Amino acid sequence: MISLTSRVNTRTLLTPEKSSKFVCVNSESIFFAKVKQIFTESIAPLYGSQDKAINQIYESTDRTCELLLDNADDPKGILVYKNALQDEFADHGIKNSLEIKTLMVVKPKENSGKGFGRQLIERINDIATEKVSDGIHVTVSQNAEGPKTFFEHFGFKTVMEWESRYAKGVKEYLLFKSV
Numbered sequence: 001m002i003s004l005t006s007r008v009n010t011r012t013l014l015t016p017e018k019s020s021k022f023v024c025v026n027s028e029s030i031f032f033a034k035v036k037q038i039f040t041e042s043i044a045p046l047y048g049s050q051d052k053a054i055n056q057i058y059e060s061t062d063r064t065c066e067l068l069l070d071n072a073d074d075p076k077g078i079l080v081y082k083n084a085l086q087d088e089f090a091d092h093g094i095k096n097s098l099e100i101k102t103l104m105v106v107k108p109k110e111n112s113g114k115g116f117g118r119q120l121i122e123r124i125n126d127i128a129t130e131k132v133s134d135g136i137h138v139t140v141s142q143n144a145e146g147p148k149t150f151f152e153h154f155g156f157k158t159v160m161e162w163e164s165r166y167a168k169g170v171k172e173y174l175l176f177k178s179v
């Protein structure tokens with residue numbers, strides 16, 4: 001039988017001078033059900049079925065999912081990024097870059113404006129530095145209000161835009177920031 005402690009991912013990173021912390025989540029984590037709930041309840045209504053994304057986090061072969069928890073272990077933010085640095089957009093000058101798959105405050109209506117978004121950005125900056133990446137990139141959709149200007153606030157610039165890459169009639173933007 002697997003003990004509860006062995007199922008908890010021990011990579012817990014306390015954010016200095018804050019009562020919140022980041023935990024890595026995969027199939028063995030006690031927080032996996034929370035991640036599934038966030039994708040189903042908060043992200044699927046914006047982007048459609050998240051079954052594939054949930055499964056990719058469950059397997060965690062090519063990506064890492066981290067949850068930002070408050071001192072009651074209540075999730076306040078979610079971060080998913082690719083483990084390997086990417087050259088997919090080398091033609092656009094984006095090489096050796098950390099790809100953000102998801103960066104979102106959980107229940108934004110309740111939790112936005114409280115500094116959780118900043119903590120997510122600071123965490124991804126730290127990861128980019130740890131991985132010695134040249135930069136960080138992310139794709140955002142016109143559908144989701146807020147993320148594009150949020151990333152721009154933290155120095156990301158639009159490198160490319162697509163008219164209907166993800167969904168017909170919906171603009172998508174490739175944003176990049178040097179590290």
Ligand SMILES: CC(C)(COP(=O)(O)OP(=O)(O)OC[C@H]1O[C@@H](n2cnc3c(N)ncnc32)[C@H](O)[C@@H]1OP(=O)(O)O)[C@@H](O)C(=O)NCCC(=O)NCCS
Pocket residue numbers: 046101102103104105106108111112113114115116117118119144145146147148149150151153
């Ligand atoms: C966009 C989002 C990450 C912002 O998080 P937040 O917790 O409200 O941000 P914070 O309170 O930490 O704010 C940090 C700074 O960013 C600024 N900011 C917050 N949201 C912003 C926005 N939409 N545009 C521009 N700046 C923004 C704040 O004014 C603050 O500025 P400061 O430097 O003066 O302190 C959050 O609202 C969210 O996740 N929304 C859902 C968006 C979504 O659909 N994401 C899917 C993408 S995968």
